[in-house]
Amino acid sequence: MYRVKEYVIPKSIEECANLLQKNKRSRLIAGNLFLRMTSADIPLAIDLSGCGLDYIREESDGTLRLGAMCSLRTLETSPLLRRYCGGIISRSVGEIIGTQFRNLATVGASVFSKYGFSDVITPLLACNARVRLFAQGELTLEAFLKQPRTRDLLVEIILPAGNAAGAFSNFRNSKGDFSLLNVASVRTETGYRIAVGARPMCAALAYGAMEQLARDPAAVSLAARTAAEELCFGSNMRASAQYRRQLCAVLCQRTLIETNEV
Ligand SMILES: Cc1cc2nc3c(=O)[nH]c(=O)nc-3n(C[C@H](O)[C@H](O)[C@H](O)COP(=O)(O)OP(=O)(O)OC[C@H]3O[C@@H](n4cnc5c(N)ncnc54)[C@H](O)[C@@H]3O)c2cc1C
Structure with missing residues (x-):
C-alpha cells in the first residue's frame, strides 16, 4: 500500500x-x-x-480521439470503437479481469506505463495510433514505446481515419491472468500492420511479415512464421520464449486469416 x-x-x-x-x-x-x-x-x-479527459471524439475527417481517462469499459462498449478496424480495440480489453475493474482502469495509464503485458497497446499499435503528451506533443505510438520513460502526462490517443479490416487474438492460461501473447493485425489500402505484444515485452511491429504480405496478401502462413522468427520473445513464470514463439506463429496466422476474410 x-x-x-x-x-x-x-x-x-x-x-x-x-x-x-x-x-x-x-x-x-x-x-x-x-x-x-x-x-x-x-x-x-x-x-x-x-480534467475532462474521459471522452471518445470523432473529428469531421473521421479521426478518433480517445481521452487518457477513458476507462477500458468505455473502449469496450463504444459503438465507434466497435466499428473501428474490426473492433479490435474493444475486443482486446473485453476479457481483462471483470466489468468493475474495466470501469476503473484507464487507457492513458495503460499506454503511458508501456506495460509489457498490455492487451490494449497491441491493437493501438496495429492501428497506427499516435499519442499526444502534454510536454512533448504528438508522436506515433511506435516512437513513444521506443523512447525512454519521461516525466510527462498523456493527454489523448489519436486513431487515423479509415475503415480498415482488423483482427485481434490472445492467449491466457486462465481467465483473469495476463495474456501469454497477443496479436493484432490491420489491413488498409496501403498494406498490413501486424503487432505482437505480451512477448512478455511491450508490443512491436513485425516488419518482415508486413513486407511479405505487401508482396503477396495470400502468403499468410509464411508471414505468420516470419513474424515468429523476426521478433524477440522472453521467458517468465507464465511461458518460455520458445513457447511464445510457437504461439506467435499460430495467433498471427489466425488474425491474418480473419483480417483477410473481411
Ligand atoms: C490485477 C491486475 C490485472 C491486470 N490485468 C491486465 C490484463 O490482463 N491486460 C491488460 O492489458 N492490463 C491489465 N492490467 C493493467 C490495467 O489494465 C491498467 O493498465 C492498470 O490498472 C493501470 O490503469 P489505472 O488507470 O488503474 O492506472 P493507475 O494505477 O492510476 O496509474 C498507473 C501509472 O500510470 C501513471 N499514469 C496514469 N495516467 C497517466 C497519464 N494520463 N499520463 C501519464 N501517466 C499516467 C500513474 O502515475 C501510475 O504511475 C491489470 C492490472 C491489475 C492491477
Whole structure:
C-alpha cells in the first residue's frame, strides 16, 4: 500500500502538468488500480479525474480521439470503437479481469506505463495510433514505446481515419491472468500492420511479415512464421520464449486469416 501526504483533484490538464513538473516525487492518479499495489511515500497525488479527459471524439475527417481517462469499459462498449478496424480495440480489453475493474482502469495509464503485458497497446499499435503528451506533443505510438520513460502526462490517443479490416487474438492460461501473447493485425489500402505484444515485452511491429504480405496478401502462413522468427520473445513464470514463439506463429496466422476474410 502507498501513503499519500497531499491529494489534489485539479480542474485542468495544465494544472496537473505543472504540479507534476514542480514536485519530482508527485504521482498522477488515474484508475488507481496498478498504483495501489505499489508501496511508496507520495508527497503529492494528482488525480486526473477532474480534467475532462474521459471522452471518445470523432473529428469531421473521421479521426478518433480517445481521452487518457477513458476507462477500458468505455473502449469496450463504444459503438465507434466497435466499428473501428474490426473492433479490435474493444475486443482486446473485453476479457481483462471483470466489468468493475474495466470501469476503473484507464487507457492513458495503460499506454503511458508501456506495460509489457498490455492487451490494449497491441491493437493501438496495429492501428497506427499516435499519442499526444502534454510536454512533448504528438508522436506515433511506435516512437513513444521506443523512447525512454519521461516525466510527462498523456493527454489523448489519436486513431487515423479509415475503415480498415482488423483482427485481434490472445492467449491466457486462465481467465483473469495476463495474456501469454497477443496479436493484432490491420489491413488498409496501403498494406498490413501486424503487432505482437505480451512477448512478455511491450508490443512491436513485425516488419518482415508486413513486407511479405505487401508482396503477396495470400502468403499468410509464411508471414505468420516470419513474424515468429523476426521478433524477440522472453521467458517468465507464465511461458518460455520458445513457447511464445510457437504461439506467435499460430495467433498471427489466425488474425491474418480473419483480417483477410473481411
Ligand atoms: C490485477 C491486475 C490485472 C491486470 N490485468 C491486465 C490484463 O490482463 N491486460 C491488460 O492489458 N492490463 C491489465 N492490467 C493493467 C490495467 O489494465 C491498467 O493498465 C492498470 O490498472 C493501470 O490503469 P489505472 O488507470 O488503474 O492506472 P493507475 O494505477 O492510476 O496509474 C498507473 C501509472 O500510470 C501513471 N499514469 C496514469 N495516467 C497517466 C497519464 N494520463 N499520463 C501519464 N501517466 C499516467 C500513474 O502515475 C501510475 O504511475 C491489470 C492490472 C491489475 C492491477
